[in-house]
Amino acid sequence: MGTLDVLASRLPEGAVTTDAEMLRERAADSWALGLLRRARGDELPMPAAVVFPSSTEDVAAVLAWASQTGTPVIPRGGGSGVCGGAAAGTGSVVVDLSRMNKITGIDLVSRVVHVQAGVRGDQLEDALARYGLTVGHYPQSIAISTVAGWIAASSAGQASARFGAIEDVLVGLTAVLPQGEILRCRPVPRSAAGPDLRRLVVGSEGTLAVVTEAVLACRARPAGWEWLAFGFPSFAALADGLREAVRAESGAAIIRGYDQTDAALSFGPLGHSGGCVAILGFPSDVPALAERRSQAAEVLRQAGASAELGSGYGEHWWRHRNDAVALYRQIMGPDRVLGPGAVVDTIEVAGLWSAVPPLYARIRSALEPWCEATGCHLSHLYPSGASLYFTFLIRAADDRAAEAQYLTAWDEAMRACAAAGGTLTHHHGVGQLKSPFLAAELGRAGVQVLSRIKDALDPAGIMNRRALLP
Amino acid sequence: MGTLDVLASRLPEGAVTTDAEMLRERAADSWALGLLRRARGDELPMPAAVVFPSSTEDVAAVLAWASQTGTPVIPRGGGSGVCGGAAAGTGSVVVDLSRMNKITGIDLVSRVVHVQAGVRGDQLEDALARYGLTVGHYPQSIAISTVAGWIAASSAGQASARFGAIEDVLVGLTAVLPQGEILRCRPVPRSAAGPDLRRLVVGSEGTLAVVTEAVLACRARPAGWEWLAFGFPSFAALADGLREAVRAESGAAIIRGYDQTDAALSFGPLGHSGGCVAILGFPSDVPALAERRSQAAEVLRQAGASAELGSGYGEHWWRHRNDAVALYRQIMGPDRVLGPGAVVDTIEVAGLWSAVPPLYARIRSALEPWCEATGCHLSHLYPSGASLYFTFLIRAADDRAAEAQYLTAWDEAMRACAAAGGTLTHHHGVGQLKSPFLAAELGRAGVQVLSRIKDALDPAGIMNRRALLP
Numbered sequence: 036m037g038t039l040d041v042l043a044s045r046l047p048e049g050a051v052t053t054d055a056e057m058l059r060e061r062a063a064d065s066w067a068l069g070l071l072r073r074a075r076g077d078e079l080p081m082p083a084a085v086v087f088p089s090s091t092e093d094v095a096a097v098l099a100w101a102s103q104t105g106t107p108v109i110p111r112g113g114g115s116g117v118c119g120g121a122a123a124g125t126g127s128v129v130v131d132l133s134r135m136n137k138i139t140g141i142d143l144v145s146r147v148v149h150v151q152a153g154v155r156g157d158q159l160e161d162a163l164a165r166y167g168l169t170v171g172h173y174p175q176s177i178a179i180s181t182v183a184g185w186i187a188a189s190s191a192g193q194a195s196a197r198f199g200a201i202e203d204v205l206v207g208l209t210a211v212l213p214q215g216e217i218l219r220c221r222p223v224p225r226s227a228a229g230p231d232l233r234r235l236v237v238g239s240e241g242t243l244a245v246v247t248e249a250v251l252a253c254r255a256r257p258a259g260w261e262w263l264a265f266g267f268p269s270f271a272a273l274a275d276g277l278r279e280a281v282r283a284e285s286g287a288a289i290i291r292g293y294d295q296t297d298a299a300l301s302f303g304p305l306g307h308s309g310g311c312v313a314i315l316g317f318p319s320d321v322p323a324l325a326e327r328r329s330q331a332a333e334v335l336r337q338a339g340a341s342a343e344l345g346s347g348y349g350e351h352w353w354r355h356r357n358d359a360v361a362l363y364r365q366i367m368g369p370d371r372v373l374g375p376g377a378v379v380d381t382i383e384v385a386g387l388w389s390a391v392p393p394l395y396a397r398i399r400s401a402l403e404p405w406c407e408a409t410g411c412h413l414s415h416l417y418p419s420g421a422s423l424y425f426t427f428l429i430r431a432a433d434d435r436a437a438e439a440q441y442l443t444a445w446d447e448a449m450r451a452c453a454a455a456g457g458t459l460t461h462h463h464g465v466g467q468l469k470s471p472f473l474a475a476e477l478g479r480a481g482v483q484v485l486s487r488i489k490d491a492l493d494p495a496g497i498m499n500r501r502a503l504l505p
Numbered sequence: 506m507g508t509l510d511v512l513a514s515r516l517p518e519g520a521v522t523t524d525a526e527m528l529r530e531r532a533a534d535s536w537a538l539g540l541l542r543r544a545r546g547d548e549l550p551m552p553a554a555v556v557f558p559s560s561t562e563d564v565a566a567v568l569a570w571a572s573q574t575g576t577p578v579i580p581r582g583g584g585s586g587v588c589g590g591a592a593a594g595t596g597s598v599v600v601d602l603s604r605m606n607k608i609t610g611i612d613l614v615s616r617v618v619h620v621q622a623g624v625r626g627d628q629l630e631d632a633l634a635r636y637g638l639t640v641g642h643y644p645q646s647i648a649i650s651t652v653a654g655w656i657a658a659s660s661a662g663q664a665s666a667r668f669g670a671i672e673d674v675l676v677g678l679t680a681v682l683p684q685g686e687i688l689r690c691r692p693v694p695r696s697a698a699g700p701d702l703r704r705l706v707v708g709s710e711g712t713l714a715v716v717t718e719a720v721l722a723c724r725a726r727p728a729g730w731e732w733l734a735f736g737f738p739s740f741a742a743l744a745d746g747l748r749e750a751v752r753a754e755s756g757a758a759i760i761r762g763y764d765q766t767d768a769a770l771s772f773g774p775l776g777h778s779g780g781c782v783a784i785l786g787f788p789s790d791v792p793a794l795a796e797r798r799s800q801a802a803e804v805l806r807q808a809g810a811s812a813e814l815g816s817g818y819g820e821h822w823w824r825h826r827n828d829a830v831a832l833y834r835q836i837m838g839p840d841r842v843l844g845p846g847a848v849v850d851t852i853e854v855a856g857l858w859s860a861v862p863p864l865y866a867r868i869r870s871a872l873e874p875w876c877e878a879t880g881c882h883l884s885h886l887y888p889s890g891a892s893l894y895f896t897f898l899i900r901a902a903d904d905r906a907a908e909a910q911y912l913t914a915w916d917e918a919m920r921a922c923a924a925a926g927g928t929l930t931h932h933h934g935v936g937q938l939k940s941p942f943l944a945a946e947l948g949r950a951g952v953q954v955l956s957r958i959k960d961a962l963d964p965a966g967i968m969n970r971r972a973l974l975p
Contacts, residue, residue, distance in 0.1 A: 057569065065772060080774065093540075106937065127973065142857065142859050144748075144857075144859040145857035145858040145859045145860075145889050145890060146752075146858075146888060146889055147857060147889050149538070186699065189696075189697035190697075191695070191697075200695060202704075204703075204858070206889055206890075212950060212954070216949075216950040216953065217768075217948075217950060218948070218950040218951055219950070219951070220947075220951070220952060221853050221926060221928065221946065222857055222889075222926075223856055223857065223890060223927065223928040224660075224855055224856075224857065224887035224888075224889045224890035224891065224892075225661070225670060225855055225885070225887065225892070225929035225931060225932075226657035226855060226930065226931065227658065227660075227661075227708055227928075227930040227931055227932050227933060227934045227935070228708070228928050228929055228930050228934075228935055228939075228943060228946055228947065228959075229708050229709070229710070229935060229943065229947070229955055229973055230704065230706070230707065230708045230709050230713070230955070231672075231704055231707070231708060232706045232947070232951055232954060232955075234700065234701055234704040234705075235700045235704075235705060235954075236700070237701070237968060238697055238698070238699050238700045238701060239699070239700050240699070243700070252887075252888060252889040254752075254888060255752070282724075283792060284726070284756070284791070284792050285792070286754070306875050321754070321802075322753060322754050322755070322793070322796070322797050322800050323792070323793030323796040323797050326792070326793040326796060327792050327793050330792050330793075357925075384693055385693050385694055385696060386693055386694075387612065387614075387615035387616040387617060387676070387692055387693065387694065388614050389614040389615045390614050390615075390617075416694070417694035417695065417722075418616060418694075418722060418724060419615050419616060419617050419676055419692075419694045419722040420615060420676075420693060420694035420959055421694065422694075422695070456691060456692075457693065458691065458693040458695075458696035458697075458698050459698055460696065460697040460698050461695060461696065461697055462695075462697050463697060464697045464698075465697070465698055465699060469698075473699065476698055477690075477702070478687075478688070478689055479686075480682060480686040480688040480689070481689070481690070481702055482689055483686065484682070484688060484702060484705075484962065485699055485700070485702075487961040487962060488700075488958055488961060488962075490961065491957040491958060491961035492954065492957060493959075503699055
């Protein structure tokens with residue numbers, strides 16, 4: 036019996052497949068470079084099998100087997116990651132969580148939902164809507180990403196100003212360790228019982244554990260949305276205004292600020308005629324909404340807002356907020372609507388407010404020589420800082436040149452980010468794409484801490500070897 | 506040259522002392538059992554030396570030396586911990602951070618403060634008050650505890666409903682690893698660059714690193730406080746009311762709920778005549794305060810509040826909020842105002858809202874046979890759950906009997922907590938006191954993860970060996 040047959044014998048019927056199309060689909064995630072390579076006809080490294088566990092115990096059986104046999108394991112949620120963190124290695128086994136998609140309980144007193152971690156964001160929100168609840172975690176990928184992926188990649192959603200990022204809603208966690216042991220973190224709002232093991236798994240990108248179940252905090256579902264939008268004459272004034280707005284506790288769940296290029300791209304269909312744009316979205320049932328909304332508007336005006344733009348901007352954004360996912364596929368997928376040589380990608384960094392202007396200036400300068408267009412918006416705001424989300428388009432003579440230009444652009448942008456004091460990712464994670472730059476941020480000591488933890492928990496070295504760590 | 510002389514030669518003049526009184530003072534922290542043993546005349550394990558570093562580099566020199574010589578190290582902030590986490594072992598070297606008390610910078614644009622981690626809470630707040638800022642981290646121990654201790658013990662302050670716990674304000678961190686390497690986590694509001702190493706150090710209780718510097722997020726300092734207080738006929742109604750109040754986003758920074766016993770203890774001086782008490786404290790400059798305050802009051806009334814108690818209750822609490830620290834010392838220190846055989850201590854657990862009633866009932870039942878009085882209040886509230894803070898008094902025939910009764914009471918209470926689904930500590934940490942109970946909460950896998958990380962980062966096994974891990 037081959038080792039894959041041994042694995043199959045330990046799992047329910049049909050859990051292991053070597054079907055060529057299944058393998059091919061799971062060889063890559065949504066990383067632009069993987070898609071580019073596939074589009075130009077390169078062979079991507081192929082996994083040996085895909086496993087579809089139905090339970091935490093199934094995952095434990097897979098990892099125990101993999102540790103014993105030294106088989107590389109690639110955990111996979113929805114495959115929506117854009118950094119190559121779920122790209123398969125040759126001969127690996129992909130643990131695809133898509134069949135672990137059950138909502139296993141809702142505790143209405145505590146307002147928490149128990150899920151299998153392969154549940155997709157849209158499925159989760161549909162189920163909660165019946166109870167008037169929401170987790171409030173709305174990444175652009177919500178219809179194609181999973182809870183497990185959110186946790187593994189340290190995700191943040193578009194309404195993070197109100198609901199927080201994934202670590203803020205993650206109250207309970209079950210994960211399988213590399214040797215097959217099951218780690219159960221009981222659901223509690225906070226604990227001081229040692230370093231938070233939930234937070235150790237957040238951002239670990241499948242290198243330390245496979246996330247199998249989670250308990251997420253819910254909030255009352257917004258009854259509707261109200262919008263504010265203002266024009267700003269400069270990115271500096273925009274950043275000043277939004278910094279003060281986030282500190283003014285307006286109750287806004289969504290706060291976004293677009294530079295001139297990104298505003299033109301995003302609001303061109305509305306006839307937007309130049310200038311930066313700030314959007315604030317308020318759940319319509321926020322307490323004292325009218326008064327807090329006016330205060331926020333006043334703060335923005337005092338920071339130099341040039342014009343109130345009306346609620347159409349916010350409504351337009353809300354309607355089209357996830358369109359970029361399809362557009363990305365049209366450009367990077369088999370249709371290649373912009374033709375060969377075109378690559379579109381995003382860079383999302385973060386820094387303290389004092390670092391926001393240099394991050395903006397330096398990363399733009401780093402990208403410009405290599406890119407046809409770069410836009411930037413402030414996507415997640417905090418009292419102490421913000422994330423900057425750059426979208427860039429490369430158009431090279433052909434796909435070979437595009438790859439070289441793409442790698443150079445990333446290299447230059449990541450150096451600029453480190454020099455300006457930022458972190459190289461706010462919510463997309465590291466994957467294969469950014470692992471060469473990790474040491475510049477964490478230092479030798481930081482990378483060593485991660486490596487030692489990895490070696491200690493995964494002595495056979497089976498877990499997602501090419502992601503995260505250099 | 507003895508090994509201590511080698512150490513002294515690597516540090517500034519006067520950094521190493523073996524003065525007997527210095528050693529004696531740092532043999533214990535504020536754990537009731539250590540104080541009881543000292544009060545009855547037991548010899549406590551004595552450290553071999555106390556080191557007063559002035560810089561991160563000094564700490565690095567100490568730990569490199571300790572790893573080379575296999576010398577046990579006990580990191581110490583203010584010594585205010587109540588779980589024995591900073592109690593010294595025989596022959597250990599205590600790294601006392603009290604001379605690392607400088608505020609090294611304030612970034613007014615980002616509203617973050619850079620500190621050496623030995624700074625005390627009251628010193629920190631005094632310095633920030635000049636700028637109209639606050640970190641908002643107000644533990645009862647604020648005048649005797651340090652930033653390093655807050656981070657190591659996973660602290661939360663009395664205004665956590667607004668400012669969060671220590672991990673929510675910790676944007677940057679410098680810590681020295683056991684072999685003397687310096688880990689620098691750059692200050693950013695959030696990062697997805699791997700598992701958050703800042704969060705790995707929070708709650709590690711000196712077992713993984715010595716915290717030497719931090720960057721903390723600040724907020725506008727409240728101009729003043731406004732108070733609401735309501736009586737409740739039962740603990741169940743109180744919990745229901747506060748659960749809805751915290752979800753109503755009233756803007757309250759302080760939310761506390763006292764059971765009948767604790768209310769009688771806390772508000773007896775006001776002539777409080779029985780029943781449970783809820784207190785809400787609002788920074789007087791919260792946006793839309795009047796409207797949000799009325800909404801909160803309405804929510805409490807609908808949950809069954811029996812009477813509005815006026816602002817005197819909140820003002821009284823604010824004025825006396827930290828009196829327990831002195832009272833504790835009077836009972837447990839050399840004066841022993843209640844005489845030998847008396848022990849007072851606190852148990853602060855947390856759970857989801859659905860677990861709050863069983864936690865309350867079971868832990869009270871567990872304590873009652875062993876204690877003369879037990880009171881409980883809800884001290885930190887979240888949309889998904891709350892912490893329950895029990896105060897208990899044991900009066901035994903003598904100190905020997907008191908110790909036995911104390912250990913039995915803790916044992917029974919921790920079993921009750923685990924059975925009711927809670928975490929054994931919300932913000933005091935584990936220390937020596939609760940380490941025997943850790944496995945019941947984290948499971949064998951959870952404890953193994955912590956042990957493997959400890960072994961990987963501290964191969965010589967020098968760091969605070971008796972704390973946290975069983």
